[in-house]
Amino acid sequence: MQKRSEQLLRKLKFVAEVKKNNYPNAESFARQLALFEDEEGQPFACSARTIARDIKELVEVHKAPLEYDPQNRGYYLRDRAWEFNCPVFEQDFVSMAMLGTRLSADLLPAPLQQQVDDAVAQLLATNSSDFFDLAMIESILCASGNKTSIDPVVFKKLFDAWRRKQMVELVYRNPKGEESTHRFEPHLIAFHKGAWYAKGYLYQTREMRIFAAQRIVSLRNGCASFETDKKLLADTKANGLFNYPKIEGIRLHCDAEIAFYIYEQQKVMKSDLQTQADGSLILGLRPTVEHDVMRWILAEAGRVQVLEPAWLREKVAAAGRAIAENNS
Template sequence: QKVAESLMPEPLRTSINEAVRSLLARNSTGFSEMAEPDMMQIINPVQRPLSSEVFCTVFKAWEKRQKLQLSYCSAKGTQRDMVFEPHVLAWQSGVWYLKGLLCGTPKYSYRKPYDTILAVHRILAAERIVASFQGDQRLLESVKKGKLFEFSRYPEVRLHFLPTVALQARERFANEPECMQQEADGSLLVTLKDLAEYEAVDLILWVRGEVRVLAPEALRNEVIRIGEALLRNQK
């Protein structure tokens, strides 16, 4: 219920809450009588504002495997109309996304639909089409493997976290102990496989630069470029 309150817009949030209350009216909660559920909160500060009408239309189309006719605004501000198959509905870092197949426009169908990612909050209008589609397991598997986006990736990244941030790094990678090597001076060597370029940069910014990039050279150069841009833009 708390997850639904945090992630779902209205009216789905209310529908889920009502369903949970109905279940709890007939079943034990499993909590102690002293527990105050409202004292347990899920903090989601970067949730993008969503149109309830658009989200409900998208959700129903995803649920029933119906195609959508959309009016969509890209990150560059360009608006376009499209016909889209919503195969996977995914939430990541405060944003709802659709991963599916772009089939064409309302006036023209592509000979071969192609994979596309859409941010739900950028959908200006949505309408369900009678036409249905078969689920594509290939798209689902790519998301389950952590590849919602097809970003450029580094085959291997080697980072040397300085002693001042070694504890935070150990906590972050606690589920992957094989990737860590403790050094005598308290620092930590971390080797990560198949890492998206933006994820590698995020790691370096996360520890405010208290890390050395050992490999690859391309990442080291990118960090230097970002540092130079930061210095230049503060003048």
């Protein structure tokens, strides 16, 4: 296993231990990794000094709000909502779809492709599922900031089926509580806005489906195999996981008090920015999904004004009136 891969996985497991309120420190976590090596046969043991360097990087590079608690002799998160934004856990889908062909390296932006490939692709090439044991799957679910309840056993079976390109038979419960059975080819597994999804086709068809992992009641691996559809991966990269229609020509006026974070996110948003004399911004968005921009505007509580299109401005105003009426 490469050094960067070992370090990434140590960080992942450390964050998971912190989020489970186990208060790990450098020495206790080093002992835990040594036990993990003995039980699983993985070259994972390291010194407490190495763990201390990992903790320092988590704070300085990944901006983890870690704090040492003298009473519990270990670390905790000052902000429980913090998510691990290392290269395989970025926010938006295009950089967040960490699982796809070779952990979705094909879907990631160019600067991240090599990092992900170097860190984890060789693990999949070994075709050994032992490394991705139940403890590691639980760590992934915890450290990724998952906002839904997923059975780790089900998730591991789904993960293994994707990695081995095997069809699965699953029982799915929709939002109405209705259950149905499907034979499904998981071509892509992705983390999107706080939840995990599997995207692919019903077995031996080209009927595309997206299943939310938390709604899979049970799953068993079938014996049939499939070839990953690269066109599906390319389409997902271009249009997003759900391929919602996007609005063009959105222009917004953003107050000066929120200009700082818009500047910070410009590398991802790639918007057309025009700075005004008072520090506010005129923002021209790239084609954007309607409900995404609506939620953002409403969340800013009046600090964003829609300039164009007029119909979106009226829709935001109507939503504001409804909020006022329901909370007056």
